[in-house]
Amino acid sequence: MDGIAEIIDWEGHPLVYIIRADFMPDKTTFLTPPEFKQQVGFIVYPQNGEIQRHVHVPLERHLVGTSEVLIVKKGRCEIDIYNDNRELVATRELRTGDLMLMVGGGHGFRMLEDTVLLEVKQGPYTGLEEKERF
Numbered sequence: 001m002d003g004i005a006e007i008i009d010w011e012g013h014p015l016v017y018i019i020r021a022d023f024m025p026d027k028t029t030f031l032t033p034p035e036f037k038q039q040v041g042f043i044v045y046p047q048n049g050e051i052q053r054h055v056h057v058p059l060e061r062h063l064v065g066t067s068e069v070l071i072v073k074k075g076r077c078e079i080d081i082y083n084d085n086r087e088l089v090a091t092r093e094l095r096t097g098d099l100m101l102m103v104g105g106g107h108g109f110r111m112l113e114d115t116v117l118l119e120v121k122q123g124p125y126t127g128l129e130e131k132e133r134f
Helices: none
Strands: 006-010 013-019 068-074 077-084 088-096 101-102 106-110 116-123
Touching: 006 088, 013 077, 013 088, 068 088
Parallel strands: none
Antiparallel strands: 006 013, 013 101, 068 101, 068 116, 077 088, 077 106
């Protein structure tokens, strides 16, 4: 994914995609492979382009686990990225406009300044504790 995303992996398994704020594709570009439970991509249209009106067909999907997307709307933070064994794999700084897609392992954050994160993850929210802290 030259110039598109930094993929942080562990033993060949992707953990995190980081897409920097300044990446601006000139054509439609999906960052994730079709088998991922969360699809992230850029859809590019020219001026006066149009997305035809539509509805989404109610497909039943079976998902295991939770992936999440975080967008730094304001501020700066550091993300620690862990493998499935809860071992630190990498630390990266995220800045305003950066996007992080977590697809495996674990993570933690330290805010370097006042920070606002926009989080997107699959639902429904069960009301049950979905996090195991370590």
